[in-house]
Amino acid sequence: MVIDTRVCKKHEPCEECIKACHHVHNVPLIPNKKHEIKWIWKEEFEHAFPDTAHEYLDEYLHEREFIVLCNHCEHPPCVRVCPTQATFKREDGIVMMDMHRCIGCRFCMAACPYGSRSFNWEDPRPYIKNPNPRYPTRMKGVVEKCTFCTERLAEGKLPACVEACKHGAIMVGDLADPHSEINKVLREHFTLRRKVHLGTGPSVFYII
Amino acid sequence: MHDAGKVIPGIIAFVLFVTVPFWTNFGKAAPKPQPELPKEYKKCVESKEFMRREHMKLLRKWRFDVVRNNMRVYINSEGRLINMSLQNECMRCHTSKKKFCDVCHDYVAAHPYCWNCHIPPEEKKGWATKEVKSLTEEASSKQPASHH
Amino acid sequence: MLEKALVGSKKYWALVFFLAAVFLVGFFFFLKQLKYGLGITGMSRDVSWGFYVAQFTYLVGVAASAVMVVLPYYLHNYKDYGKLTIFGEFLAIGAVTMCLLFIVVDIGQTHRLFNVLLHPTPHSMLFYDMIVLNGYLLLNLICGWTALHAVYKGTKYPDWVKPFIYLSIPWAFSIHTVTAFLYAGLPGRHFWLTAVMAPRFLASAFCSGPALLLILIYIVKAFTRFDPGEKAIRALAKTITYALLANLFLFGCELFTAFYSGIPSHQISLKYLFAGLYGHMKLVPWMWASYALMLTAAILLVIPQTRNNLGLLPFLCLLVVIGTWIDKGMGLIVGGFVPNPLEHITEYMPTFPEVMISIGIYAAGFLIITVLYKMAISVMESRGLI
Numbered sequence: 001m002v003i004d005t006r007v008c009k010k011h012e013p014c015e016e017c018i019k020a021c022h023h024v025h026n027v028p029l030i031p032n033k034k035h036e037i038k039w040i041w042k043e044e045f046e047h048a049f050p051d052t053a054h055e056y057l058d059e060y061l062h063e064r065e066f067i068v069l070c071n072h073c074e075h076p077p078c079v080r081v082c083p084t085q086a087t088f089k090r091e092d093g094i095v096m097m098d099m100h101r102c103i104g105c106r107f108c109m110a111a112c113p114y115g116s117r118s119f120n121w122e123d124p125r126p127y128i129k130n131p132n133p134r135y136p137t138r139m140k141g142v143v144e145k146c147t148f149c150t151e152r153l154a155e156g157k158l159p160a161c162v163e164a165c166k167h168g169a170i171m172v173g174d175l176a177d178p179h180s181e182i183n184k185v186l187r188e189h190f191t192l193r194r195k196v197h198l199g200t201g202p203s204v205f206y207i208i
Numbered sequence: 209m210h211d212a213g214k215v216i217p218g219i220i221a222f223v224l225f226v227t228v229p230f231w232t233n234f235g236k237a238a239p240k241p242q243p244e245l246p247k248e249y250k251k252c253v254e255s256k257e258f259m260r261r262e263h264m265k266l267l268r269k270w271r272f273d274v275v276r277n278n279m280r281v282y283i284n285s286e287g288r289l290i291n292m293s294l295q296n297e298c299m300r301c302h303t304s305k306k307k308f309c310d311v312c313h314d315y316v317a318a319h320p321y322c323w324n325c326h327i328p329p330e331e332k333k334g335w336a337t338k339e340v341k342s343l344t345e346e347a348s349s350k351q352p353a354s355h356h
Numbered sequence: 357m358l359e360k361a362l363v364g365s366k367k368y369w370a371l372v373f374f375l376a377a378v379f380l381v382g383f384f385f386f387l388k389q390l391k392y393g394l395g396i397t398g399m400s401r402d403v404s405w406g407f408y409v410a411q412f413t414y415l416v417g418v419a420a421s422a423v424m425v426v427l428p429y430y431l432h433n434y435k436d437y438g439k440l441t442i443f444g445e446f447l448a449i450g451a452v453t454m455c456l457l458f459i460v461v462d463i464g465q466t467h468r469l470f471n472v473l474l475h476p477t478p479h480s481m482l483f484y485d486m487i488v489l490n491g492y493l494l495l496n497l498i499c500g501w502t503a504l505h506a507v508y509k510g511t512k513y514p515d516w517v518k519p520f521i522y523l524s525i526p527w528a529f530s531i532h533t534v535t536a537f538l539y540a541g542l543p544g545r546h547f548w549l550t551a552v553m554a555p556r557f558l559a560s561a562f563c564s565g566p567a568l569l570l571i572l573i574y575i576v577k578a579f580t581r582f583d584p585g586e587k588a589i590r591a592l593a594k595t596i597t598y599a600l601l602a603n604l605f606l607f608g609c610e611l612f613t614a615f616y617s618g619i620p621s622h623q624i625s626l627k628y629l630f631a632g633l634y635g636h637m638k639l640v641p642w643m644w645a646s647y648a649l650m651l652t653a654a655i656l657l658v659i660p661q662t663r664n665n666l667g668l669l670p671f672l673c674l675l676v677v678i679g680t681w682i683d684k685g686m687g688l689i690v691g692g693f694v695p696n697p698l699e700h701i702t703e704y705m706p707t708f709p710e711v712m713i714s715i716g717i718y719a720a721g722f723l724i725i726t727v728l729y730k731m732a733i734s735v736m737e738s739r740g741l742i
Contacts, residue, residue: 026327034400034702047698051621068698077543083482084471090278098275099325103471104394104464107482109404113544115697119404119464121395126338133332134296139324140393141464154280198543 001072001148001162002185004207007169009064015042017067020164021146026137028127037118039146040069040161048206049194066206067170069161070095070116070146071194074201078108078117087143093175093203094148104141113198117145148172175203241315244307252301253284264320267294295326303329357501357508360734361727367579368730375723382716385709386461394464397710402702403693405462407710410689411717412458414564414681416535417557419451419492421565423528424595426499430521436588439736440573442507443584445500446728447569448528452493454721461713481538488531495524500728508735532557539692547625547692550613556606562599564680566592567673572725574670580733581742586666593669597657600676604654607647625691628701638703639690642682649679 008014021027021040030036046053048066072095078087079095086101087108109117123140131137135151138144149159157163162170173182191205224231252259253266270292273279282290291297302308305328313320364372389396399406425444428434463469477483498520506513533554539545540553570592576582614622627633629643653675656662663669695701706714736742 034402035395036401043698047700050699081480081482081542083477083480083486084468084475085477086471088276092278096275100271100275101468101471101475102465103468105462105482106404106464107480107538109401110539110545110692111542113542113697115402118401120393121399121401122393125335128334129337131327131332131334133327136295136325136327139321140395141466143464150278154278195544200543 001159001170001172001203002182002189002191002205002207003067004169004171005064005066006207007167008067009060011167011169012065014167016164016166017161017170018042020160023130024132024135024149024152024160025147026124026128026131026135027144028124028137029129030122030124030127035121037120037124037144039118039144040067042066043068049192051195051197052192061208067161068114068116068194069204070148071114071200071202071204072146072148074203075199077111077113077200081107081111083107090150094150095145096147096150097144099136099138099142099144102142104143106143108143113195113200114202117143119143238315241311243309243311244304246301246303249301253282253290253298255285267298267322270294294322299329305330357505357731357735360738361731364730364734368726371726372723375719375726378719379716379723382713382719385712386716388709389461389713390466394462396707398705398707400702400704402696402700403690403704405689405693406704407685407706407714408458408462410685411714412455412462413535413557413689414685415451415455415458415721416489416532417561417680417684418565418568419448419455419496420528420532420558420561421569422448422496423525424562424566424599425569425592426521426528427525428591431525434591436585436591439582439741440569440584440588440592442500442503442732443573443576443729444569445496445503446732447565447572447725448496449493449500449728450721450725451565452489452496452531453724454717455489456493457717457720458714461717481534481541484534485531485538488527488534492524492527492531495520495527499524504732504735507739507741510739529558532561539688544697545692546621550610552606552609556603556610559599559602559606560680560684563596563603563676564684566596566599567676567680570596570673571670571677572729576729576733580737582733582736583742589666589669590664593657593663593672596673596676597654597663600650600654600657603680604650624695624699628694629687629691633695633701636694636701636703638705639687642686646679646682646687649675650683653679 018040022029022038025039027037027039042065045057045061045064045066048068072093074093076087076089076095079085079089082088083105084101084103086098086103088096088098090096104119106119109119120138120140120142125137128137149157149161152159159170159172162172171182171185173180175182177183185207186205189207191207193202193205196202254262259266270282271294273282274292280292282292284290299305305323309320309328312318397406397408422444425437425440429437429441460466460469472483472486499517502517503513536554536557539548540550542548570589573582573584573589577584611626614626624633628636629639631637632640653672656668656672657676662672690704694703733742
């Protein structure tokens, strides 16, 4: 996935991608910050890229909002530590959650260096206003995160966030295919990835 | 035997206690469950007998195939293609969890917790929601604990 | 042998019923947690492990420390630990049981616990933790029970148990090593990402566990005729001293690496724990108290006059137990989560139900220890050994 943060900047405070994702996946809106569930959200540069940020950052970057989500790492630490394989890497590279198997030990949350995972500290249903009847909710006691919309990809649709972005700031493609559009975009632009030095191989790229 | 006077009544009391459910329900047969079948559809995924006996195993296999193997289409014994989904496929025909699933499950005191996450047809409108701020308000107050 | 635990003085029964009652209170709060979810604890999206996991970590150390009496006795034939060994093993049984219970209460989907067995995953450290902890429980049950049974029968312990005893020695080291590996292998949690995590865990275990054992022995001594002998107590005090020094030394190594290298990510959690970050300083007094207690204990234990003062020793042990408990049971886990991976700060303190559940588990563990100790004392009394 490539996120063109220049486009996002132009259309602030747009959050169509967040709204779309959280609606189709029945992500609850919990006011208590400690119990919050988020699959995709906004962060400032120094929080999204804490090891790249510094005090002489240009204002333009300093003020920009960055969309963050699961990086679907090439070497996902969450998958490594999960004691039941409830979170696993699919052949296509998507890091998937099996909600039926998760025991809620939260080892994956300790392992994820991006803070991309949320735990259901309580029953999420009372916090879902207009549920999407085509997608399940979660129950208390399991961990959840972005699944790259596997259910939509299976139907030949784009992920909800990509489809919702009217400005085309988010694009997805096959990194493994050198001729894919996404590889072309990556060749032509300067991009950042979050915490590359940890060796996780994050698959979300940010055009700066 | 030592303390026979305490041990034997003790055993009898224990046996009576653990068999309480039998005594309280003695002679009362619960009526046979009558799940309501869809009217406009005649054929289920497999035969009625198979579904009655194996539906839980079938659902488990579906769940495994969809979530873990990214396989979403089931080919039944007649060669028909079926979208493997409890919430979107099974409940398309069986439009009521209460009148279908629960009828037998309650009868045999089985409590599958599929519906803790999957949304049954009767609950598609949602649940009693707790008071929450709108998404934009939430977003603007998003960083109170953050520091630079 | 178990029949020995079924007869006892009023004081013994009062203790048993008290602990059982506390356990039931904890269980009541656990039922509430099952109903509402882990949201009744102080944990959050950012601090996703808290008091339960910290107690688990601390108690794995206590369990592992039994090796500090088992090893000298069985490997070096250090006869003075003869009577003490069984008590060490029984303490380990109680401690491992508490560990397992803390895992049970920490899991979000409690009834799915056995998924860990159903889908064994050798690349997860929790998989190994499950094996070593349950194995250690079994080993201590075998070794402790047969040793006491031999006393009961007035014989020497049978030869078949020897391999289990020898196995239990490296196994004790393994349980705390694997527990350290739960934390030390996670990218992005710099506070835990350190090669001295396992050695430091072992050092803190080998001072806190024997210190707790000595306190328990002093209590047992006050109420029964049991006396492990001054020599044994003095020897164990030396073990505590060296382990405590090693623990402080390893912490010093952490401080050096973090602050001499000057790398912010290595310093930030330490800064949070000892100085607070941006006004967030809930743990600061705890951490200073912890290290003040450990340092005081270390100084007094190093000085032979104070260490060998058998009246003072239990209080020094208390300093060690409290100091290491705060370090591991409050600071270590939470410190790894603050700040979060996005460098936001969310603080953590356990809630009332969370503390009650934890106290309930401690009561269960000490109930097991009480019953086992009672059994051991009565068996020894019946043989005229004490």
